[in-house]
Amino acid sequence: MPEGDAVLRTARRLDRALTGGVLTRTDVRVPRYATVDLAGQPVTGTVTRGKHLLTRIGADWTLHTHLKMDGSWATLRPGQRWPKPAHMARVVLETDATQAVGFLLGIVEVLPRAGEEEAVGHLGPDLLGADWDEDEAVRRLLTHPDEPVFDALRDQTSLAGLGTIWAAETGFTMGIHPMTRVGDVPDLVRTVRVARLKLQQAMERPGPLAVYGRERAVCRRCGTPIRRIEMGGREGRPRPAYFCPNCQPAR
Ligand SMILES: [Zn+2]
Numbered sequence: 001m002p003e004g005d006a007v008l009r010t011a012r013r014l015d016r017a018l019t020g021g022v023l024t025r026t027d028v029r030v031p032r033y034a035t036v037d038l039a040g041q042p043v044t045g046t047v048t049r050g051k052h053l054l055t056r057i058g059a060d061w062t063l064h065t066h067l068k069m070d071g072s073w074a075t076l077r078p079g080q081r082w083p084k085p086a087h088m089a090r091v092v093l094e095t096d097a098t099q100a101v102g103f104l105l106g107i108v109e110v111l112p113r114a115g116e117e118e119a120v121g122h123l124g125p126d127l128l129g130a131d132w133d134e135d136e137a138v139r140r141l142l143t144h145p146d147e148p149v150f151d152a153l154r155d156q157t158s159l160a161g162l163g164t165i166w167a168a169e170t171g172f173t174m175g176i177h178p179m180t181r182v183g184d185v186p187d188l189v190r191t192v193r194v195a196r197l198k199l200q201q202a203m204e205r206p207g208p209l210a211v212y213g214r215e216r217a218v219c220r221r222c223g224t225p226i227r228r229i230e231m232g233g234r235e236g237r238p239r240p241a242y243f244c245p246n247c248q249p250a251r
Pocket of ligand 1: 247
């Protein structure tokens with residue numbers, strides 16, 4: 001699943017492609033919004049809240065989308081061939097200069113601007129947001145002291161933007177086993193700072209991953225084979241947690 005860094009890159013690309021343009025055609029291929037027509041309105045910007053994308057249209061409307069597992073936004077020239085089959089398209093936004101096509105999006109909502117807060121207000125502080133609030137993120141994490149840290153860091157209501165990749169990499173840097181209870185993490189403030197730094201670095205200059213996706217490859221620090229376990233979390237679906245059993249011992 002794309003994490004905060006990838007979502008922010010998508011937002012910046014949509015922003016460059018659409019903002020300032022006037023929509024010439026819109027097609028929201030979700031039954032609830034099938035009759036929505038925003039043609040004639042200007043696109044005023046695309047911003048993120050955690051992994052959520054908010055594309056603001058005219059004075060009154062916001063297109064709220066989320067990539068979830070398989071979603072993507074293509075930004076194309078008018079008439080350019082789509083990179084995925086048409087049946088996978090969920091939203092099409094066209095201006096004179098651009099066609100933006102959202103494929104397999106996990107969330108598509110056309111909201112009145114005032115509805116943005118309801119859509120994303122449950123999120124914790126945004127690791128890549130201008131209004132990042134470290135104290136509040138730590139406070140929210142500590143309201144679930146028994147939760148495994150790997151699941152807690154990915155809980156978007158505590159801090160928004162982290163997924164399986166950067167939660168795993170943060171655990172490795174901090175030397176904490178993914179099953180460690182939040183209340184037992186020796187330095188939660190520094191853990192949150194490292195998580196934020198990982199996302200910021202991923203935005204600028206992605207480096208090689210230490211543990212994520214490296215099951216059975218050896219740890220670059222100590223040579224021990226990297227392990228993968230399935231973990232839960234509130235979303236219900238199991239998620240792979242990668243770690244070095246030597247550098248990240250269970251507590
Ligand atoms: Zn190691």
